Amino acid sequence: MSGKNRAPRRSAEQQRDIYHHGDLKRALTDSALVLVAEKGPKGFSLSEAARRVGVSVAAPYRHFRDKAELLAAVAEQGFLQLHATLVDAGDSESGPHERIIEMGRGYVRWAVAHPDHYQVMFGGEIVKPDHPALLGAATRAFDDLLDAIAMGLGSGMLRGRDAREMAGPVWSLVHGIASLAIGGDLRHVGIRDDPETLAGRSLAQLLGVAEADSEPASSS
Amino acid sequence: MSGKNRAPRRSAEQQRDIYHHGDLKRALTDSALVLVAEKGPKGFSLSEAARRVGVSVAAPYRHFRDKAELLAAVAEQGFLQLHATLVDAGDSESGPHERIIEMGRGYVRWAVAHPDHYQVMFGGEIVKPDHPALLGAATRAFDDLLDAIAMGLGSGMLRGRDAREMAGPVWSLVHGIASLAIGGDLRHVGIRDDPETLAGRSLAQLLGVAEADSEPASSS
């Protein structure tokens, strides 16, 4: 009796068997994340991700509709990390201008530190509404900025009408700096400032405030 | 005698023979441009470009080192068009602020009108310094903006220290708007303004000037 009697036969591959016990999906996204960081979003291939994780090239299709859906999962992870970075950056400041500026600096810092990941998130290979979880994660990151602006408006210390209307230029500015810095385009035209510094200066200019010298003087 | 006696045998393919009389290079870039506009930079393939132009898939390698070099030629064409657009936009204005704003609007207008072309130019598939002609064309477009700022500084109507330092935020802002608009990201977070309008508003804010209502009132 008992058709389930399967003792662990190959002890060398024990870990692998356990790893894939319903978690091939996570294993693949982890592998994809590493591959994207190693060879860039262009060099990433679904086949290699499958090989690395020890399954056939057809196996991923049990967990992802296609390559784009796996990349969407990678992008989603990126937005979660970016969200955490923005929350951290915003927490360390009290005034609305400084808060927005520090969030912008944090945004650019994360982007240039993870250029390939950032390119997956914004490289245009994925249509975000096709992947609800990705769209949600992206929206959450944007909401961090939106909330900071709304708080500033509410306190009266920031002038403006609508938070969403004000968030457009701010996001565009930091995304533009991140994107051009990653592509090397700023450097190519002789702009050699550190991107994070450039973000701070640009945001101060956009918000119409004099810029603090480098890092904030104190946190008290 | 005469080994060159080759009368036109296949009249149907006469045009094609003439077309490739030393101009396969141009034929391929033209074909690539159409393909990129039709199927996006992602869907573009060197093989299909060759097929469309009526040569074998190996033929392009006589004229381009690899796929990237053909894409670089396409990107170069894009920067030439963008340059022309910026010159046009700048010519129609006299004050430095208005000039810069109109150039920014022109930049975004061209980008959203040619989204796939723009993605080839900034999608990160090409390393610009590897293709001197491309780098030159890109620099020329950036110089349009640089010149407008330098003129404003020279006339004293624009305040600031260094033109290149001021160009960074301006370019980043319009590139960010163009890029996020093309990716649909602005729409996804509820920012439904026309990108060109957003560019005008954002630049006015960055430059610290009150914005003119929509289009400039008159050209005199």
Next chain:
DNA sequence: ACCTGAACACCGTTCAAGT
């Protein structure tokens, strides 16, 4: 339920061979 093997159509790139 989940994975493999094999197949399909399609790439980018190389190279000997043709004219």
Next chain:
DNA sequence: ACCTGAACACCGTTCAAGT
């Protein structure tokens, strides 16, 4: 000098078949 034909290694995706 310029192009073809054929080959190579590599994709993404599908599907019958295995356990």
